[in-house]
Amino acid sequence: MDNHSGLADELTSRFGASVFTQQLTVDEVTTLWVAKENISEVLKHLKHAIHHPFELLYDLCAIDERSRAKKNGSPSSDFTIVYHLLSFKRNIFIRLKVALHGDYPSIPSVSSLWENANWYEREVYDMFGINFEGHPHLSRILMPLTWEGHPLRKEHPARATEMGPFKLWDEKQDREQDALQFKPEDWGLKRHSEDADFMFLNLGPQHPGTHGVLRIILQLDGEDIVDAVPDIGFHHRGAEKMGERQSWHTYIPYTDRVDYLGGVMNNLAYLLAVEKLAGITVPERVKVIRIMLCELFRIASHLVWYGTFAQDLGQLSPVFYMFTDREKIFDIVEAICGARMHPNWFRIGGVAQDLPEGWDKLVADFVAYFPKQLKEYHQMVMRNSIFKARTVGIGIYTLEEAIEWGVTGPGLRACGFEWDFRKKQPYSGYENFEFDIPTAQNGDCYDRARVRVAEMWQSLRIIDQCLKNMPEGNYKADHPLTTPPLKKNTMQDIETLITHFLNVSWGPVIPAGEAMSCIEATKGANSYYLTSDGNTSPYRVRIRTPSFPHMQMLPYISKGYTVADLLSILGSMDYVLADIDR
Amino acid sequence: MSTMIQYVLMIVIVLLTLTTIAAWLIWLERRMLALWQDRYGPNRAGPFGLLIVVADTIKLFFKEDWIPPFADKTIFVIAPPIIGTTVLMSFVIIPFAPGILIADLNIGLLFFLAMSSLGVYSIVLGGWASNNKYSLLGALRGASQMISYEVFMGLSLMGVVMLSGSFRLTDIVIAQKGCWFIITQPVGFVIFMIAGIAETHRLPFDIPEAESELVAGFHSEYSGMKFGMFFIGEYMGITLISSMVVTLFFGGWLGPAFLPPLVWFTLKTFVFILFFILLRASLPRPRYDQLMEYGWKILLPVALLNLIITGGIVLMMNK
Structure with a gap:
């Protein structure tokens, strides 16, 4: 800087x-x-x-x-x-x-x-x-084509109750159905080439290979993909709009559900920005607790990817073993946070509670147990020759292309570029940890997989260091905007009691300004760009998610491959629909 | 007259046994997969969940018999029974034990190959009549996969025919009295096994129905008992290929005398059925063009080479 x-x-x-x-x-x-x-x-x-x-x-x-x-x-x-x-x-x-x-x-x-x-x-x-x-195809992307108004404008209602009862009269129904008619020309696709008629295959929104409500319109010549157009927005829940209505504190659970495999890691991205705005410095213990949970979630998320990727390629068993191990992580998360996938456990200025008694034994057991499993999975999946035949040399992009398309995370590192925000722009105390940034050279599906597998080893290293070096201290910052403040102080100190009351009933008032955080989330760079006008809720919440640009790249990297390869490419991309649509 | 009754009785027994076995294979597969995947599998209906098959069958029978309005109705209805019929027809020539067989045809092996060729119609017609793009892709893949692999399947068996000097399966089994053909024809066995998996389109070669790509491939539009027929057909196919492997390479009913021949045959077949299930639990699926390439570039030359070498050796021995 x-x-x-x-x-x-x-x-x-x-x-x-x-x-x-x-x-x-x-x-x-x-x-x-x-x-x-x-x-x-x-x-x-x-x-x-x-x-x-x-x-x-x-x-x-x-x-x-x-x-x-x-x-x-x-x-x-x-x-x-x-x-x-x-x-x-x-x-x-x-x-x-x-x-x-x-x-x-x-x-x-x-x-x-x-x-x-x-x-x-x-x-x-x-x-x-x-x-x-001068935009080549300026049309709606997240909202339905028939939507009236533009949701993030301030005059657009934020609640369903502000919009009047829903009615579907006949003409409206016809209009909606007309909008659903598929016309290849609307998507910039031609029906014929010089020597062939194309087949259009509608992959999704309900399809076992897309891992969620994603629609991909495939233009096929035989089984070869001429073009692929992702149609997103089915998972759009208006997370950014909701931010403008929730208090700074009550927005935390919504972040959990953006990258729903990343759990508390989403909280971190949001809270880092809030804490920058509020000027809160969190205690060392908070930082290490946060890192430990984030890395546990990184492993959990990668395990889901690992298993489903193998399953997309027809290998039925690994996903069961990996989900079993993911359960072991969730057992730890549950013991610490009380919830599993969406713990909503980080708070402005700290975490919700101190670590429970005996947490260290749970984590130590996992750190001792997991390496053997990872080795076994490596034998089972990564070294399998059919798996290699399906992934090596498929879905290649170069480093320049990756940057051009905004790829971050393992997808970028698989092109041989050592870029990890945990190392390059350390946040939450990552600078105090020893770990490597795994990279690979070819930028194909197999290399993206290799990078993720290697990342699990590194996360395990970080968790081990958290376990051995957990600092003593408070689990919340001593700052008036810490929400809710330390409970034991509220019992003795009237000022804290008042802040507690205000922060919990109205929500904390975060000083006006703007701040962006950037973390290395499970799937790439995740950011919250928050604008405050000095109110109890954000004026604008912008969530930059990694999956959005990754999905945008799909047509570019899948052209010329077959339908079966498309599944390899999608699997290696490791996206989450909620992370694309928000 | 009495031979007539004997035939009919035999046919009925074989038919009932096979369909029952195929149905319970579904249970077996689900339980075995569960065992290998660290979970329970169906364990609620009846002891060890055995009655799940009955429950499933009842469910399939009472489901609405749905034919999509855009489908080609006649062909849509004709397609599913074909696979079951052709597989069952193949069982006609399999000698389960001395004297326990329906027809001891002198062209037994050719009859088997012919029947398995006809089985392709089921997939192609089903996929075509569904008038669904996923089904069409599945049918295309199925047609090319099964037709190609038939070639290698036929070629791989010619070694066995040369050694035993007959297409009649009883003769082939008896010819293995001294030495099972797995010893003299290991290459033929491997090719036949691979081609057999491709013919029954089981994982890793379940490319016509690859669920993560084509939803359910050629039978996406089928439900109720029509789907049930495809389903049972697949399991009967596994039984058929397993019993063919046993008959052709593992001495059929032959075995030490402390067990009756029929038991030996059943035991050996069962081992191969388990092998089929284990394959499904462990391997990913290659891409369709990779499968084709593998067939034509590797299996075909190897099968031909095997044929030439076997022929040469047989010629030398006879001199």
């Missing part, structure tokens, strides 16, 4: 001072407001021309500013488009903001600059009604 102001200077010297307005944010990411006319040029410069370029379009989102109470000195705007770019060489993010005016404004598209901008811009269009000039 040394060249923090340096970056702004670099840009002003190139474009002139009038182009940028700098904004200070608590997360110390260089934040620049750019005029709409200049944004394409600035982005192009940042991606291609600048020394140590910002290769990755990390996130693109919008904020409806029209009812924001405190603006923190930022320029006036009705809608703001926010670009988050990441430079691997510099190891920093840059945040560019564009102020837009009017009810349904418009901005130049950057989909020709970054491949993964395509879906992000469609999402912004879907959620805000903002037009992107």
Whole structure:
């Protein structure tokens, strides 16, 4: 973060001072407001021309500013488009903001600059009604085609009760059914080529191979995939919209359900951003407890992937063994948190409770037991020659393509790039742990699998270190915004009692500002970009999930392969539908 | 007249035994898979869950007999019984023990190959008549897989025919009195086994119905007893291939005298059935084109080579 102001200077010297307005944010990411006319040029410069370029379009989102109470000195705007770019060489993010005016404004598209901008811009269009000039296929992506309004606009109702009773009269039914009619042209697909008629296969939304409600429209020539178009949004629950209604505290359980295999790891991503806003530093013990649980969940999530991946390729047994081991992890999680998949256990400024007595024995038993299992699975799955025949050389992408499409996590590391946010931008005390970043070279399905398997070994190492070096101390920070505050203090201290009462009844008031956290989640980089206007609930919650750009890449990497290979590719991608749709 | 009654009696006994065995194989498979996968499997209906088969059958019979409106009705109905019929017909020529067989045809082996060829119709017609894209893909895969593997299956058996000098299965078994053909024809055995798995389209070669890709492949649209016929057909197919392996390579009913021949035959067949189930528990599924490649590029040359070498040796011995 040394060249923090340096970056702004670099840009002003190139474009002139009038182009940028700098904004200070608590997360110390260089934040620049750019005029709409200049944004394409600035982005192009940042991606291609600048020394140590910002290769990755990390996130693109919008904020409806029209009812924001405190603006923190930022320029006036009705809608703001926010670009988050990441430079691997510099190891920093840059945040560019564009102020837009009017009810349904418009901005130049950057989909020709970054491949993964395509879906992000469609999402912004879907959620805000903002037009992107020059976008190849600007249409709804998460909401149904017949939806009226754009949900993340502030005037759009957030509760079903605000919308009036649901009625389905005949014309409406006809309209809905018409919208469901499949016309290949609407999806940018041709019906014939010069010498063949294509077959369109509708894979999903209900299909045993898609692991959830995902629809993939396949354009087939025989069994060869000519094109594949993912249709997402079936799992969309409006997690971002809900954030605007929940208090900072009561939003935590919603995060559990974003990457529903990642459990408390989602809490961490959200809370790191909240704690940045609130200025809370958590005690060492909290950090280590959090890391331990996150790594347990990483193993649990990878085990689900491991088993289902083998099953997708027709191997029926591994999934049963792996789910049994996952149960062993859940036994530990249950003993510590009281719940299994969605423990909702981290709190603003700490964790819900201290570790229970005897936790160390449970974890020690698991650490001793699991390596033998991993070795066995390696023999059973990874060394199986049919498994190799189905995965080696399938679904290849290069490092450049991965970055272009916004791939993070094991998918990126399988291209031979050692990039892990736990090492590169350590959070929650990961810098104190010894572990390696597993990588592989070929970027095919098999290598993505190899990286994940190796990651389980590393997670086990981290858990072992947590076990041996668990610091003493409080399980919550001593800070007025810690919610709820330490129980034992509330019994003696009237100030804490009042805060407790207020924070629990209204919810804590988090200071105005904005912050982004970035963690290495089970499937890639997960971020919460929170905007607070000094209220009891967030003004805007933006969740950047890894699966969204990964799924966007599917057509690109599955063309030319067969239907059977598509299942290998999907399996090796390790996505969760809730993580795509939010 | 009495021979007539004897025939009919034999046919009825074989028919009933086979269908019962096939039905209970479903139970056996589910229990064995469960055992190997660290879980219980069906254990509620009756002792050890044995009555699950009865419950399943009742359920299948009482399900709505649904024919999709877009299907080709006649063919849709004709397809399922074909597989059961052809497999049952194949059993006609299998000698279970001396004297316990229906027809001792002198072209027994050819009859078996012919019947297993006809079995393909079931899959192709079923998949085609369903008028469903998944079924169509499954049927295409099934047709090419089964037709290709028939070739290797036939070739792999010619060694056995040369050694025993007959297509008649009783002769083949008797020819193994000194030495089982597994010793003299190991390559033929391996190829026959692989081709047999492909013919019964069982995992790892269940490509026509690959559930994670094609939902249920060629029988996606089938339900009720029509599905039941495909299902039973598959298990009878396993029994058939297992008994053929025993007859052709493992001495059929032959064995030490302390057990009657029929028991030896049953025991050996049972071992191979278990092997089929174990395969399903342990192996992933290759891709369809990989299976084809494996067949034509490896199995075919090896089978031909085996044929030439066996022929050469037989020729030398006879001189």
